[in-house]
Amino acid sequence: MTSLDRGREPTPGPIRPFDFPKVDRREIDGLDLRVARISQLPMVAVNVFVRAGEWALEENVAGLAVLTGDALEGGTRRRSGTELAESLERLGARLHVSTGWEGTSVSLSCLADRLTDGLAILAETVLSPAFPDDEVRRAREQALAGIRQAAMDPASVASHEASRRIFAAGVPYARPVEGTLESVGSLHRRHLEGLAEALYGPRAGGLVVVGDVTYDEIEAMVLDHFGSWSGGPSTRREAVVEPRSRERGIFVVDRPGSVQSELRVGHVGIEKSHPDELPAVVLNTLLGGAFTSRLNLNLRERHGFTYGVRSRFSLRGEAGPFSVSTSVATDATGPAIREILTELEGIVSGGPTAAEVEAARDYIAGVFPLRLETAGQVAGRITELLVYDLEDDYHDRYRDRVRGVSVAAVAEAAQRHIRPEEAQIVVVGDAEAVVAELEALSVGPVEIVGQD
Amino acid sequence: MTRLSVPVARHRLHNGLRVVLSEDRSVPVVCTNLWYGVGSRNEPAGKTGFAHLFEHMMFQGSAHVPKNRHFELVERAGGTLNATTWFDRTNYFQTLPSHHLELALWLESDRMGWMLPAMDQEKLDNQRNVVKNEKRQRYDNQPYGDWDERLQALVFPAAHPYHHTVIGSMEDLDAATLDDVASFFRTYYVPNNAVLTLAGDFDSGRALDLVEAYFGEIPPGAPIPPVPWETEVEPVIGETVRDRVISDVPLPRVIMGLRIPPYSQAEFTVAEVTRAVLGSGRASRLYRRLVREEKVAKDVVSYAFPLMSGASMLLVWITGYADSRVDDLESALGGELEALADVEPDEVERAVALTETDLVRALERVGDRADLLSMFDLYFDDPGRLNREVERLRSVRVDDVRRFAVSHLGGDNRAVVSYVPEGGS
Numbered sequence: 001m002t003s004l005d006r007g008r009e010p011t012p013g014p015i016r017p018f019d020f021p022k023v024d025r026r027e028i029d030g031l032d033l034r035v036a037r038i039s040q041l042p043m044v045a046v047n048v049f050v051r052a053g054e055w056a057l058e059e060n061v062a063g064l065a066v067l068t069g070d071a072l073e074g075g076t077r078r079r080s081g082t083e084l085a086e087s088l089e090r091l092g093a094r095l096h097v098s099t100g101w102e103g104t105s106v107s108l109s110c111l112a113d114r115l116t117d118g119l120a121i122l123a124e125t126v127l128s129p130a131f132p133d134d135e136v137r138r139a140r141e142q143a144l145a146g147i148r149q150a151a152m153d154p155a156s157v158a159s160h161e162a163s164r165r166i167f168a169a170g171v172p173y174a175r176p177v178e179g180t181l182e183s184v185g186s187l188h189r190r191h192l193e194g195l196a197e198a199l200y201g202p203r204a205g206g207l208v209v210v211g212d213v214t215y216d217e218i219e220a221m222v223l224d225h226f227g228s229w230s231g232g233p234s235t236r237r238e239a240v241v242e243p244r245s246r247e248r249g250i251f252v253v254d255r256p257g258s259v260q261s262e263l264r265v266g267h268v269g270i271e272k273s274h275p276d277e278l279p280a281v282v283l284n285t286l287l288g289g290a291f292t293s294r295l296n297l298n299l300r301e302r303h304g305f306t307y308g309v310r311s312r313f314s315l316r317g318e319a320g321p322f323s324v325s326t327s328v329a330t331d332a333t334g335p336a337i338r339e340i341l342t343e344l345e346g347i348v349s350g351g352p353t354a355a356e357v358e359a360a361r362d363y364i365a366g367v368f369p370l371r372l373e374t375a376g377q378v379a380g381r382i383t384e385l386l387v388y389d390l391e392d393d394y395h396d397r398y399r400d401r402v403r404g405v406s407v408a409a410v411a412e413a414a415q416r417h418i419r420p421e422e423a424q425i426v427v428v429g430d431a432e433a434v435v436a437e438l439e440a441l442s443v444g445p446v447e448i449v450g451q452d
Numbered sequence: 453m454t455r456l457s458v459p460v461a462r463h464r465l466h467n468g469l470r471v472v473l474s475e476d477r478s479v480p481v482v483c484t485n486l487w488y489g490v491g492s493r494n495e496p497a498g499k500t501g502f503a504h505l506f507e508h509m510m511f512q513g514s515a516h517v518p519k520n521r522h523f524e525l526v527e528r529a530g531g532t533l534n535a536t537t538w539f540d541r542t543n544y545f546q547t548l549p550s551h552h553l554e555l556a557l558w559l560e561s562d563r564m565g566w567m568l569p570a571m572d573q574e575k576l577d578n579q580r581n582v583v584k585n586e587k588r589q590r591y592d593n594q595p596y597g598d599w600d601e602r603l604q605a606l607v608f609p610a611a612h613p614y615h616h617t618v619i620g621s622m623e624d625l626d627a628a629t630l631d632d633v634a635s636f637f638r639t640y641y642v643p644n645n646a647v648l649t650l651a652g653d654f655d656s657g658r659a660l661d662l663v664e665a666y667f668g669e670i671p672p673g674a675p676i677p678p679v680p681w682e683t684e685v686e687p688v689i690g691e692t693v694r695d696r697v698i699s700d701v702p703l704p705r706v707i708m709g710l711r712i713p714p715y716s717q718a719e720f721t722v723a724e725v726t727r728a729v730l731g732s733g734r735a736s737r738l739y740r741r742l743v744r745e746e747k748v749a750k751d752v753v754s755y756a757f758p759l760m761s762g763a764s765m766l767l768v769w770i771t772g773y774a775d776s777r778v779d780d781l782e783s784a785l786g787g788e789l790e791a792l793a794d795v796e797p798d799e800v801e802r803a804v805a806l807t808e809t810d811l812v813r814a815l816e817r818v819g820d821r822a823d824l825l826s827m828f829d830l831y832f833d834d835p836g837r838l839n840r841e842v843e844r845l846r847s848v849r850v851d852d853v854r855r856f857a858v859s860h861l862g863g864d865n866r867a868v869v870s871y872v873p874e875g876g877s
Contacts, residue, residue, distance in 0.1 A: 004558075004665055004666065006515075006516045006558070006562060006566075007516050009525060009555060009558060010554035010555050010557075010558050011554075012529070012551045012552050012554070012555065013550075013551040013552075013553070013554065014551060015480075015549070015551045016480035016549075016550060016551060016653065017480070018479065018480050018549075040476070040478045040479075040816065041812055041815060041816050042454065042812065043809075043812055043813060043816060073734060081734075081744060082735060082740055082744065085733060085734035085735035085739075085740070086735040086798075086802065088733075088735075089733045089734070089735045089736075089802040089805065089806055090798075090801070090802050090805060091805065092802075092805030092806050092808055092809035093809065094733070094806070094809070094810075109809070109813060110809060111454060111808075111809055111812060135744075138743075138744065138747055141747070141750075141773060142743075142750050142751070145703055145750040145771075145773055145774065146750070148702045148703060148774065149595075149702045149703060149771075151702065152595050152700070152701065152702040153594070153595065154593055154594075257700075258593055259588045259592045259593050260585070260588045260589055260592075260593045290527050291523045291527060292520060292523045292524045292527055297520060300582055301519070301520060301578065301582075302578075303581075304577070304578045304579075304580075304581025304582050304585070305581075305585070306582070306585050306589075307582055307583075307585045307586035307589050307590075327585070327588075327589045327593070328585065329581075329584075329585055329588065359524065359527065359528040362528050362529070362530055363527045363528060363530055364530075365530060366528075366529055366530005366531065366548070366549050367530050367531070367532060368530075369479060369480065369481055369549065370481055370530070370531070370532060370547050370548075370549075372479075373479060373481065373816055373817050373818060374813070374816035374817060375816065376813075376816075
């Protein structure tokens with residue numbers, strides 16, 4: 001080979017196309033079934049999504065949807081919790097339940113030749129949970145212990161305090177998704193049974209199967225195991241997302257002796273279905289989403305204040321938070337907040353450069369296939385369509401739409417959706433060491449707040 | 453039993469660089485994964501944490517790549533990149549759309565061959581601050597954050613390389629100099645101490661030509677010096693040693709470390725399966741007995757570390773409820789470890805089935821595939837071992853686990869770090 005010119009970056013080879021796996025979608029007796037075949041390895045991933053999320057719940061039972069999901073492993077009308085686990089694990093299968101604001105996903109992952117048995121157990125778990133008393137009590141005690149643990153983890157404390165400061169009281173997003181000691185402590189078996197009875201149905205939910213399988217074999221299995229399934233919610237709860245305040249302020253949660261300050265700087269952002277979704281995603285990538293974003297290059301690579309900093313629009317069913325998150329050395333607390341606000345102000349007033357927008361678009365479009373390697377990842381993406389009620393071709397068009405985001409659209413998104421003057425700033429750290437410095441910043445009133 | 457057939461081809465360049473190619477054209481994605489045979493075990497006294505700090509310096513540019521440019525180019529190509537430092541090795545990995553393979557090779561080779569001209573004091577000071585903040589964030593500012601430092605010091609004697617942590621100490625990080633960077637680079641970051649794996653979408657012949665072109669002219673280094681510690685240790689700790697910590701933690705927690713055979717020995721497989729019987733899945737011993745039935749623990753975590761130097765560690769921790777006593781947690785956990793001497797065949801069967809599925813699931817990712825191939829090549833000179841992993845796990849018999857429980861899970865092989873909440877019982 002001829003010798004290389006190391007001073008020049010290599011030119012890329014010919015690009016190879018990538019298509020989102022083809023999804024077969026049909027409705028079977030009211031059940032939305034979506035199947036995609038990928039067959040590099042003999043794996044299969046199944047998600048059952050039911051619209052039983054924390055968004056739909058009143059504050060006094062906050063955490064009920066999460067607890068109900070977690071208690072599914074407690075057993076069915078035919079099998080105890082241990083028998084259920086043994087049946088699954090004999091197949092080498094794993095079952096995972098995750099509950100968020102919108103609903104609960106029950107996921108099965110197993111080798112393809114064990115799917116028939118795995119799917120039967122999955123169906124039994126979701127369709128006929130028994131919620132035995134002692135299993136419900138245990139799930140509740142575990143949840144309460146988890147809440148106590150989070151209350152001493154500085155990152156969780158900061159995120160929870162930020163939610164409470166960003167959203168008006170009464171907006172579900174103001175509270176932790178897993179509920180509080182008070183709300184979870186009040187939950188009993190009858191609450192779980194009631195929630196599952198009312199919301200664990202196929203309506204407004206669905207079933208996603210991805211892996212080394214064909215649609216026809218799946219349809220037969222689904223008819224066998226989910227054929228009788230019915231019910232579920234008919235409407236989605238309406239609630240208006242309002243900010244708690246439009247005045248900037250700094251809220252310090254005192255954690256004496258902390259060697260770092262956990263920081264959150266945020267305000268109400270946008271919902272997943274917002275027309276500015278993709279400009280906002282591009283904007284966030286160059287602002288604080290990528291390693292080479294403005295925030296990370298400033299706080300980490302220039303100043304060494306932190307191990308890392310990220311910003312994020314949490315795109316949910318309704319407008320979630322926009323938030324900058326980092327953890328900085330105690331003596332860098334004031335300077336780091338100053339730099340974060342400067343970056344937010346800079347992107348609003350000056351907008352992004354064309355080179356930044358191009359790089360961010362290329363990054364988002366390029367990493368898209370990298371995150372679709374596994375059956376579980378593809379199933380997760382398809383489940384998103386159910387969760388947020390997106391068009392069937394959302395993922396097929398995603399990269400082209402990202403590439404079509406203009407510099408002007410990103411600049412407008414920054415002006416509309418980044419509001420440093422309304423930011424709620426949360427500091428979890430050693431109050432004695434940081435308060436004077438925070439006062440001196442003169443960016444808003446500084447208040448020391450107690451932890452709930 | 454799943455028959456694995458991951459393609460594996462090996463090559464070696466004249467400078468000693470080992471190359472593993474695993475071509476799979478199904479998705480237009482490629483991963484470059486580079487393992488250097490250096491980790492915290494190579495750090496002498498007074499230099500703890502240096503291997504990891506050095507890893508950060510590898511991202512600060514090289515002769516033909518200015519600071520931040522590496523990240524910019526890979527992100528812009530739609531790729532991801534990172535690195536990790538561990539006891540026995542340091543790995544660097546980039547996953548990109550496959551038409552950018554050459555970019556990845558250029559960047560990776562430039563820092564293997566031409567890193568030092570780009571080093572300066574400002575970069576070192578900057579990354580020293582970043583790493584100190586990493587230590588603060590992940591360890592010093594966390595409840596239970598010093599557990600591994602305490603546990604390793606009990607499981608491994610003071611002269612053993614695993615006695616100190618990968619993150620190291622603030623004092624040693626403060627003492628690191630540019631001369632240290634240069635000598636570490638010349639000693640360990642040489643082609644004869646590295647394995648480069650490419651996995652994913654490429655043509656093997658063309659890829660090998662590119663690897664030769666980019667890496668072939670990098671001169672080899674001297675033979676790698678031995679680990680500056682005593683790696684030979686007794687197979688078990690010899691007693692139960694304890695460290696009780698009264699601290700600002702939310703819940704009582706007992707963390708147990710057991711000395712087990714190193715990953716280099718066949719018996720490690722038995723330790724691995726024993727770990728899965730104990731702690732993999734919700735029908736596992738510890739979850740079923742301590743979490744579900746007895747309800748003494750809120751959760752259990754277990755792990756068998758694949759370490760190479762003389763011995764390795766099996767880790768189990770259990771977190772109690774607010775009113776639990778750590779003595780009760782320790783005796784409940786100890787009881788379950790000993791009870792494994794009567795393990796049933798069905799339990800071993802389930803543990804192996806879960807481990808098998810977990811392996812196949814990991815292989816779905818080109819990054820995990822490449823990482824395993826690099827590891828097997830560096831540690832065992834045998835990347836093809838990947839395709840025999842299921843057989844290796846399936847070779848463990850119930851009697852092996854019973855014997856292992858007697859030889860390694862008893863009271864003569866326990867290091868126990870207990871956290872008692874301040875003001876608690």
